[in-house]
Amino acid sequence: MAEVIRVDSIGVEFSINQHYFHAVDDVSFHIHEGETLGLVGESGSGKSVTSLAIVRLLAKSARVTGTVMYKGRNLLDMTVQEMRQIRGGEISMIFQEPMTSLNPVYKIGAQISETLHLHQRLSKREAHDQVLGMLKKVGIARPEEIMNGYPYQLSGGMRQRVMIAIAMICNPSLLIADEPTTALDVTIQAQILRLMKELSRDYGTSVLLITHDLGVVAEMCDRVAVMYAGQIVEQGTVDDIFFATHHPYTQGLLKAIPKIDVKIKERLQPIDGNVPAITRMPKGCRFSSRCPYVMERCRSEAPAFVDIGERHYSRCWLSAAEGLEK
Numbered sequence: 590m591a592e593v594i595r596v597d598s599i600g601v602e603f604s605i606n607q608h609y610f611h612a613v614d615d616v617s618f619h620i621h622e623g624e625t626l627g628l629v630g631e632s633g634s635g636k637s638v639t640s641l642a643i644v645r646l647l648a649k650s651a652r653v654t655g656t657v658m659y660k661g662r663n664l665l666d667m668t669v670q671e672m673r674q675i676r677g678g679e680i681s682m683i684f685q686e687p688m689t690s691l692n693p694v695y696k697i698g699a700q701i702s703e704t705l706h707l708h709q710r711l712s713k714r715e716a717h718d719q720v721l722g723m724l725k726k727v728g729i730a731r732p733e734e735i736m737n738g739y740p741y742q743l744s745g746g747m748r749q750r751v752m753i754a755i756a757m758i759c760n761p762s763l764l765i766a767d768e769p770t771t772a773l774d775v776t777i778q779a780q781i782l783r784l785m786k787e788l789s790r791d792y793g794t795s796v797l798l799i800t801h802d803l804g805v806v807a808e809m810c811d812r813v814a815v816m817y818a819g820q821i822v823e824q825g826t827v828d829d830i831f832f833a834t835h836h837p838y839t840q841g842l843l844k845a846i847p848k849i850d851v852k853i854k855e856r857l858q859p860i861d862g863n864v865p866a867i868t869r870m871p872k873g874c875r876f877s878s879r880c881p882y883v884m885e886r887c888r889s890e891a892p893a894f895v896d897i898g899e900r901h902y903s904r905c906w907l908s909a910a911e912g913l914e915k
């Protein structure tokens with residue numbers, strides 16, 4: 590399968606008190622046609638900053654380095670006008686809270702058709718029919734009525750369905766979904782995830798799915814990149830990450846989620862401590878202050894991101910050696 594996007598060694602720096610600090614450092618991944626890559630990690634790990642850097646939606650004060658190759662061109666070199674054409678059309682986005690993404694004073698139909706007008710030359714009738722068809726596809730009952738309604742009249746789940754309609758109406762090559770179900774209750778979450786999976790399969794859309802929820806990753810993704818403190822620390826297939834885990838941080842994440850086959854009295858094991866602030870990154874391995882396997886070398890030398898076999902990557906001094914307890 591062809592590659593849709595290749596992110597190569599991107600870094601993002603923010604200026605704080607006239608000093609630049611790396612929020613994202615040396616992040617690389619690619620996504621094939623029709624593939625879903627999960628970008629997973631705790632809050633503050635740099636997942637959203639990475640996605641905003643890809644579509645050039647960060648504040649002007651942010652310094653972005655590296656390359657983001659999309660259809661043979663570097664998105665980071667495109668003009669503002671070129672980028673506007675790509676965003677929303679070829680690369681679309683869904684965010685966590687649909688109410689803040691929808692404009693409260695415009696009708697739903699107008700908000701979906703606006704994307705069509707910006708990216709395709711269609712008559713009013715053609716746009717109307719496409720919007721109606723898309724609302725049906727995302728499972729909205731009474732679509733004609735909803736087209737003439739306003740966001741406040743819809744439930745959270747329906748608003749997220751509308752956001753998916755906006756994101757998919759131009760048949761994008763890549764959908765970036767940033768915690769798309771976090772604000773929804775569990776049953777609606779499952780419906781929205783199923784809908785995203787069906788649409789990405791039907792349209793052949795590649796997906797970059799940003800989440801802190803490993804259950805969502807297991808349900809939705811083909812491959813996974815685990816982020817910690819602005820770096821990808823482990824990357825591989827879903828099976829690599831869940832069943833051949835290498836990095837101590839990924840192990841910690843997996844131990845912290847409840848499992849259906851575990852005795853009720855067995856305690857979950859949280860990862861002690863917090864993600865370091867970007868102004869206080871440790872010198873060596875960024876996970877060294879929380880890692881149960883930390884060694885002297887980890888505190889002074891940063892491990893490289895190495896292929897540990899079959900395109901399963903890890904950023905840990907122990908990864909190349911045997912003996913890391915699973």
Ligand code: SF4
Pocket residue numbers: 836837838874875876877878880881882883884887892904905906907
């Ligand atoms: Fe832990 Fe050292 Fe590996 Fe970092 S490099 S994850 S501190 S063992």
